[in-house]
Amino acid sequence: MTNETEQQKKLSLDRGLFFINYKSADDSVSPPRVIVAPAEGHERRMEIILHPDATEPILYSPNSGLVVRINTPATLQVQVRPTRPGGSQSAIVRVEQIQAGRIPDAASPGNGVGLHVATEGLKVLGHVAGRGDIVVGPDAWIAGPAAPSRVEGVALEWPDKPASIDIRYAVQFANGQTGSGKMVPLGTYAGTRGRALPLTGVVLEMSGTDELKFVAEAGFLNAPTLRAVGKRVVLSGPTSREPLVGIRIGIERSAPAEVVATSAIPRKSAGSARVRVFRSQQRQAGAAR
Structure with missing residues (x-):
C-alpha cells in the first residue's frame, strides 16, 4: 500500500x-x-x-x-x-x-452537578482605586467596561474547591515592584492597597484536573477587552504596561x-x-x- x-x-x-x-x-x-x-x-x-x-x-x-x-x-x-x-x-x-477511580463526592470533578455547585462558590476580590475591596462571584466584572478604574490587587477564594485541584496566581506591575510576577496560593492577596500602583498583568494557573479551565476577561487602559481560556491564563495589555481597569474570572468545564x-x-x-x-x-x- x-x-x-x-x-x-x-x-x-x-x-x-x-x-x-x-x-x-x-x-x-x-x-x-x-x-x-x-x-x-x-x-x-x-x-x-x-x-x-x-x-x-x-x-x-x-x-x-x-x-x-x-x-x-x-x-x-x-x-x-x-x-x-x-x-x-x-x-x-x-x-x-x-480518570483514576475514586469515590465520588459533591465537589468531585467527576460529578457534573457537584462540580457546578463547587465552581459557583468561587469568589474574586479586587482592590479598586477610590472604591476599596470589591468581592464578586464567578464571571462578574470588577470595575470593567461599565465602570473602568485602576485595579491594584486581586485574590481568589474557593471554599468548595476539590482537594486535588491546585490554583496559583500572580500579578505584575509596570515598575517591577516587589512581588511582581510572584505566584501565590489560593486565598492570598496579590497586589497593593492605597499606593496608586495599578496592575499591568495577571497570571492564573490551575493543576490537578483535566476537566476544568479558567475563562477570564480583562480591560486595560486604551486597549480592547482581552479574553483568555485555559488551565494557564496570562492577561496583559498590548505593551504589558497598560493599567488594568477591569477583570472578571470564571471556571468552567473543558x-x-x-x-x-x-x-x-x-x-x-x-x-x-x-x-x-x-x-x-x-x-x-x-x-x-
Whole structure:
C-alpha cells in the first residue's frame, strides 16, 4: 500500500490511561482501518492494551476500541487506511482519558452537578482605586467596561474547591515592584492597597484536573477587552504596561476529549486526499492541519 492511500496524525498525550474509540465512518460497507502505534522512539513510553481476541492494534470497523497506557508524556500515531483501492479514508475516532477511580463526592470533578455547585462558590476580590475591596462571584466584572478604574490587587477564594485541584496566581506591575510576577496560593492577596500602583498583568494557573479551565476577561487602559481560556491564563495589555481597569474570572468545564481523523479522497486521485485531526484533551481543544 502506498503512502498516497495512508493518512496519519500524531498526538501528544500526557501520562495517563486513554480509551481509543473508533466511533464512525462515512463508508459503512467498507470502512477504513484505524491503526494505533507509538511514534518512533516512544515505544517504551506507552503500552497498548488489546482485546483478548485481537493480535495487533488495528481497529477494523466502528464501535471497536483499545486502551493506551502512557507512562511518561509521549506521542501516539493514528493512521487511517482504506480497505480497498480508492476507498474511503473518513473516520471519527474519539480519545477519552480514563480518570483514576475514586469515590465520588459533591465537589468531585467527576460529578457534573457537584462540580457546578463547587465552581459557583468561587469568589474574586479586587482592590479598586477610590472604591476599596470589591468581592464578586464567578464571571462578574470588577470595575470593567461599565465602570473602568485602576485595579491594584486581586485574590481568589474557593471554599468548595476539590482537594486535588491546585490554583496559583500572580500579578505584575509596570515598575517591577516587589512581588511582581510572584505566584501565590489560593486565598492570598496579590497586589497593593492605597499606593496608586495599578496592575499591568495577571497570571492564573490551575493543576490537578483535566476537566476544568479558567475563562477570564480583562480591560486595560486604551486597549480592547482581552479574553483568555485555559488551565494557564496570562492577561496583559498590548505593551504589558497598560493599567488594568477591569477583570472578571470564571471556571468552567473543558470540552470532552475527542480526536477526529477524517479525509475525503476523490475517486480519481487518492494523492489529493486531505486529513484533519482535531485533538482535544480534557484541558483544551486544538486543531492540527
